Amino acid sequence: MTSPDTLPTPVAAALEAANAGDIEGFLRSFAAEGAVDDWGRVFRGHDAIREWSDAEFIGKQVVLDVTAVRTEGDVTTVSARVGGKGFNGPSDFAFTVTGERLALMRITG
Structure with missing residues (x-):
């Protein structure tokens, strides 16, 4: 188990x-060809991630309260209580780290 204080740098930055x-x-925090996978809907590259985020994440004033973290290899899964003006409730975010950037943020639960 990785504590929130020891998150990989790009995960903490995101x-x-x-x-x-x-x-x-x-x-x-994302590589140029990084992606967000929101329950099977994949948004690749900064422009697509921005459009998704404006409509469903940061644009909805998301607040992520981290409740647990675990890292296996290059994947760090963050469990969080999500608040804001969009989805509210528990969710998991699996971040794949490549070098100093995120290759993928997959919303898994």
Whole structure:
């Protein structure tokens, strides 16, 4: 189990940016060809991630309250209580880290 204090840098940066409403910071945490997989809907590249986030994530003033973290290899799964003006409730986010950036953020539950 990895504690929230020891999150991989790009995961911590993405969570911090989302909670701050900072779309530019959120996008910087992703590789140029990084992607978000929102229950099977895949948004690849910064422009597509921005469109998705504006409509469903940061644009909905998302707040992520981390409740658990686990890391296996290059995948860190963050369990969080999600709040804001969109989906509210528990959810899991599986982040695949490649180098200093996120290759994928998959919303899994």
